[in-house]
Amino acid sequence: MTDPIRPTDDGARAQARRLLDAARHGALGVIGADGLPMVSRVALRPMGADLLLLVSDLSRHAAPLGRGATVSLLIGEAGAASDPLAAPRLTLAARPLPEDKAARREAWLEWHPKAALYYEFADFRMLRLETLSGFLVGGFGRAFDLRRADLENPDPAA
């Protein structure tokens, strides 16, 4: 059985950063109060190697996120390709941290203008998903383990 994980190269880093930079939504995986995994769709806005996440206290993932439990986040569109496993995707392990909701309002609404309808609601809070590591599947049989540093932009001015 050969190791299916390839050595990380600049092409993998660039592909992962493109997925991260374009992430408007993703599939968030947490462990619920029942000890079982639970996946739900969330709206996102990337911020460097991290992502902003606006979450309602009424949602089922609010409790594990509030505890700061490490979560998993799948990003990248399957699209209309005939083979859903051909499209690249990135799974991140991330730690949720509280963010200043008022300070992130403009950035969030720039990407999610319809959220203006509920942004101020008291049950919504802003979090930052601090990326810890990543797992990129760039296509069939093309998998890479990434560190956080692989996802940080090498040129901050870019």
Place this chain on the structure above:
Amino acid sequence: MTDPIRPTDDGARAQARRLLDAARHGALGVIGADGLPMVSRVALRPMGADLLLLVSDLSRHAAPLGRGATVSLLIGEAGAASDPLAAPRLTLAARPLPEDKAARREAWLEWHPKAALYYEFADFRMLRLETLSGFLVGGFGRAFDLRRADLENPDPAA
């Protein structure tokens, strides 16, 4: 704080079944060997209230699936809508069970013709995700808890 979950009605059941019947891929959530949640994209084919899943032993979700641990599966496309939370989606809790790979070959390849390239590989096995329950988000603020019976087709001939 009002309960955001609405009473399940026929409209919710029909919307959930449409999502299930169209599921060619989804975001699978498992708990990894490190005890952390992990989400990955998988190809699917619905089979009544259950789904078929072809999985490689080389994949990171192979171990929890092989143990029969309850998993979470998010289905439904976010699409190109300006608001990624407006599109309906369904989260299923499901139990992975072994299936006869040879017997499901035709059904799988009908939906995933490119899988013919690797279907016979020894590291690929066929599983059935037996649906236990569902959580439908039909749009912003429209959430429903579903039992397995809500996802079974009321008319087996349909």
